[in-house]
Amino acid sequence: MAKIIDGKKISAEIKDEVKEEVAALKKEGKEIALAVIQVGADPASSVYVRNKKRACEYTGIRSVSYELPEETTQEELMKIVKECNEDAAVNGILVQLPLPKHINEDEVLLAIDPKKDVDGFHPVSVGNMVIGEDGFLPCTPAGIIQLLKRSGVEIDGKECVVIGRSNIVGKPMSILLLRENGTVTTCHSHTKNLKEICKRADILVAAIGKPKFIDDSYVKEGAVVIDVGIHRNENNKLCGDVDFDKVEPVASAITPVPGGVGPMTIAMLMKNCVESKKLFGE
Ligand SMILES: NC(=O)C1=CN([C@@H]2O[C@H](COP(=O)(O)OP(=O)(O)OC[C@H]3O[C@@H](n4cnc5c(N)ncnc54)[C@H](OP(=O)(O)O)[C@@H]3O)[C@@H](O)[C@H]2O)C=CC1
Numbered sequence: 126m127a128k129i130i131d132g133k134k135i136s137a138e139i140k141d142e143v144k145e146e147v148a149a150l151k152k153e154g155k156e157i158a159l160a161v162i163q164v165g166a167d168p169a170s171s172v173y174v175r176n177k178k179r180a181c182e183y184t185g186i187r188s189v190s191y192e193l194p195e196e197t198t199q200e201e202l203m204k205i206v207k208e209c210n211e212d213a214a215v216n217g218i219l220v221q222l223p224l225p226k227h228i229n230e231d232e233v234l235l236a237i238d239p240k241k242d243v244d245g246f247h248p249v250s251v252g253n254m255v256i257g258e259d260g261f262l263p264c265t266p267a268g269i270i271q272l273l274k275r276s277g278v279e280i281d282g283k284e285c286v287v288i289g290r291s292n293i294v295g296k297p298m299s300i301l302l303l304r305e306n307g308t309v310t311t312c313h314s315h316t317k318n319l320k321e322i323c324k325r326a327d328i329l330v331a332a333i334g335k336p337k338f339i340d341d342s343y344v345k346e347g348a349v350v351i352d353v354g355i356h357r358n359e360n361n362k363l364c365g366d367v368d369f370d371k372v373e374p375v376a377s378a379i380t381p382v383p384g385g386v387g388p389m390t391i392a393m394l395m396k397n398c399v400e401s402k403k404l405f406g407e
């Protein structure tokens with residue numbers, strides 16, 4: 126039987142740490158605000174936006190929401206990002222991804238002031254992450270590192286396999302595991318022998334975007350399995366990229382969906398907002 130890594134509990138610890146810091150800053154008259162910009166209504170994004178609002182209320186961070194229609198133009202979106210950049214009361218800016226197809230995502234991410242880049246997606250943040258300098262780390266992979274550390278999983282020297290190479294999850298995940306001295310293999314849709322490679326992993330991170338793709342035939346006995354996927358099945362129930370019921374008996378530890386990686390993403394976002402205020406706020 127695998128240990129279930131409780132992302133809800135660990136994220137609650139982090140949110141409590143954040144709440145204390147926010148309260149301490151408030152005593153000095155400093156308030157923190159996060160601007161969340163959503164264009165259109167991607168269902169996964171809406172879950173995230175709702176949970177983020179709750180976490181902001183809990184920790185005492187003010188959240189400012191921009192819910193823009195699907196047909197918003199590049200210029201309109203750029204104008205809002207610019208306003209948020211210039212607004213000294215806003216400490217963090219998050220543009221919800223994916224954006225509608227007619228919008229150039231790179232141009233929007235590049236427009237965000239790196240000092241307010243709490244998602245860690247700006248090239249400046251990415252560069253700092255890669256060379257190991259201080260800077261905002263992307264919330265999902267940073268949250269996974271916290272999950273591993275706070276549940277006593279050692280990364281140093283371990284064989285780590287990441288499935289997925291997106292800019293928001295897979296690629297930064299591989300870099301952060303490398304920074305922790307893991308031996309990292311990154312897999313993607315062109316990878317040959319995916320199963321064999323996954324079977325080598327001491328730590329397996331699934332960020333594929335395909336429901337229940339990973340079953341026990343991909344997992345070495347005793348491996349730690351981290352499931353990043355978020356999907357809704359026919360019954361409106363959430364599930365991940367990992368077939369939990371099949372993998373749980375062979376793994377030594379595993380994250381559930383919901384209650385695993387998702388809540389950690391939000392906790393790390395709150396942490397980045399405090400960091401932004403402390404480093405760059407007025
Ligand atoms: N819990 C959380 O906080 C978060 C959850 N998510 C969820 O995580 C999942 C991944 O998200 P994201 O990274 O944005 O997804 P993307 O769709 O951007 O990336 C998926 C990656 O998986 C690879 N892939 C797809 N099919 C295969 C295959 N058959 N074999 C090997 N590799 C494959 C792709 O390869 P290639 O590059 O070659 O196309 C790609 O690199 C989604 O379910 C998403 O909803 C996302 C963000 C946060």
Ligand SMILES: Nc1nc(=O)c2c([nH]1)NC[C@@H]1CN(c3ccc(C(=O)N[C@@H](CCC(=O)O)C(=O)O)cc3)C=[N+]21
Pocket residue numbers: 169170172173176219220221222223244264265355363382383384385386387388390391
């Ligand atoms: N700029 C940007 N940054 C992101 O980090 C980002 C994004 N865009 N677009 C969408 C994806 C998806 N994502 C989730 C985060 C938390 C939960 C989450 O709270 N999950 C709970 C769900 C609980 C529930 O409400 O049922 C859980 O897994 O337990 C889900 C999904 C962040 N993403």
